[in-house]
Amino acid sequence: MIPPRPRAGPFDPAPLSPVARWLPAFSVLAGSLLTIWPVIAGIPLLPPFGLLMLLGWRLLRSDSFPIWGALPLGLFDDLLSGQPLGSAMLLWQLCLFMIDLIDQRMVYRDFWQDWLIAGGAIAFCLLAGRAVATPLAAHVDTALMLQLAMTIMLFPLIARICTWLDGKRGDA
Amino acid sequence: MAPSRNRRPGFSRRAQYGLFLSYVIAGAGALVALVLLALSSVNPPAYAAARATVAELTTPLSSGLAAIGRGLGSIPAGIGEHFAVKARNAELRRELADASRLLQRARTLNYDNRRLRALLHFRERAVQPVVTARLVSSTASSTRRVAVLNAGSWQGVREGQPVQGPEGLIGRILETGPNTARVLLITDPESIVPVRRTRDGLAALVVGRGDGMLDVRSVSLANAAFGAGDLFVTSGTGGIFAPNIPVARVVRRASDIALARALAQPNTLDFALVQQAFLPPPAPKPAPTATPTAMPSPSPTSAPTLAPSAPE
Numbered sequence: 001m002i003p004p005r006p007r008a009g010p011f012d013p014a015p016l017s018p019v020a021r022w023l024p025a026f027s028v029l030a031g032s033l034l035t036i037w038p039v040i041a042g043i044p045l046l047p048p049f050g051l052l053m054l055l056g057w058r059l060l061r062s063d064s065f066p067i068w069g070a071l072p073l074g075l076f077d078d079l080l081s082g083q084p085l086g087s088a089m090l091l092w093q094l095c096l097f098m099i100d101l102i103d104q105r106m107v108y109r110d111f112w113q114d115w116l117i118a119g120g121a122i123a124f125c126l127l128a129g130r131a132v133a134t135p136l137a138a139h140v141d142t143a144l145m146l147q148l149a150m151t152i153m154l155f156p157l158i159a160r161i162c163t164w165l166d167g168k169r170g171d172a
Numbered sequence: 173m174a175p176s177r178n179r180r181p182g183f184s185r186r187a188q189y190g191l192f193l194s195y196v197i198a199g200a201g202a203l204v205a206l207v208l209l210a211l212s213s214v215n216p217p218a219y220a221a222a223r224a225t226v227a228e229l230t231t232p233l234s235s236g237l238a239a240i241g242r243g244l245g246s247i248p249a250g251i252g253e254h255f256a257v258k259a260r261n262a263e264l265r266r267e268l269a270d271a272s273r274l275l276q277r278a279r280t281l282n283y284d285n286r287r288l289r290a291l292l293h294f295r296e297r298a299v300q301p302v303v304t305a306r307l308v309s310s311t312a313s314s315t316r317r318v319a320v321l322n323a324g325s326w327q328g329v330r331e332g333q334p335v336q337g338p339e340g341l342i343g344r345i346l347e348t349g350p351n352t353a354r355v356l357l358i359t360d361p362e363s364i365v366p367v368r369r370t371r372d373g374l375a376a377l378v379v380g381r382g383d384g385m386l387d388v389r390s391v392s393l394a395n396a397a398f399g400a401g402d403l404f405v406t407s408g409t410g411g412i413f414a415p416n417i418p419v420a421r422v423v424r425r426a427s428d429i430a431l432a433r434a435l436a437q438p439n440t441l442d443f444a445l446v447q448q449a450f451l452p453p454p455a456p457k458p459a460p461t462a463t464p465t466a467m468p469s470p471s472p473t474s475a476p477t478l479a480p481s482a483p484e
Contacts (some may be wrong), residue, residue, distance in 0.1 A: 036230040036309045038238035040319050042359060042384030043435070046312035068198035071205065082311025083316045085219045086208030093202045132209060134315040138361030140382035144315060162484040 020169035024057040024064040025073060027165060032077040043143040047151035050077045051125055054092060056162035058099055059114040070096045083133050091128050095121040119152045199272045202433055204456045209338045217347055224349025227320055231352045234308040235322050299414040303327040304444040315320050315382060317360035318346060321353045321444060340405060340418035340435030358434055359384055366409040367419050369402055378404060378420050386420045397423045398430035411451030
């Protein structure tokens, strides 16, 4: 994680507690764990909550994760999601690289632009994940489009949850 | 949105090197991920052990949640049943009377069938069940259709064994852990099941579509006509699935490739029966070990029982 900033003066904020520093990562792991919900799905109906939490935190605060943070989180998601191992690692990491580039070009953004960035990242991850996991002839595309639309529509809710968690962890 | 903080390390040389190193780690990690992805595309069961480890931890959670859900879900059904039981009882008695004549006829046919088979010296394999367990979770966010079964190699489950529900075929075992196993459902796009039509024995393949439905593809002849309601059962070809497990019913008439619905709808099933592979792979040569090891009781590598057709 990011090394805590040294407390230079008496008016600087205190460094985060370990729990607060690891909260973004834990919430992403919890999002990935939602696939153990006991339902036997016939179509891909559950949005990728791990990816949503990752994007929510990363777009809320650029120091939520180190730049390599998507690798271990993606590995955990791959172990649970049924996608081939390495797909979420690679795709999530590419998303973080892309957001890092966008951060340099578009410094001041509003929420609509964040939503647009998240939508692009979600579409990229779901479509590329489908391409590596499933043969092209499979009839999963209709269900995938529904899942994609649902996931993008869920992003504002996840962003609110991340904001709430960020407020709870008590960092200015 | 404030400018990103961690891109400006200031004048500290240590912070600058740290930032540079984190980018190097991220880039190298992405390359490693690419290699892992390539490996798992070439050899899908490569990381079965890692997945099984995670599944071992999550399966108790899933099954606990499922038990709570079943308990709560059965309350309204129980109340409804309490009041509807009289009408249902009368209806069942009527059905039983209707079916008894059919049962007599089936018994006669069964007897005839047994005698004729004995006459032909027809040899049949008895298929032994391995374990009955519950499916507890599935890959609901992925385009693959894989479920997690609450039993594993300690219960005798091995890769490739067929999994059957009360209504029909569910899938086959993909990977096993000590107490969990991953089941490739027949609706997965990479699942292929050899089947035949019950009516006339027309050979076909049932291929998963990925959207919860199945494709029935004719293998034997061109212009095979499938009618709505045609029932397909496993044919036993290929040696994994025992014959005569119900698989799918055609939805509407078509030729050569027909849309079908699986008889076992996994989102409503509770129990799944794991069976021995119909023709198990030949047993590997025993390694020369000094100490004899205990074998799990229902082992798929044990000699298959060849018996003349036993009575049902």
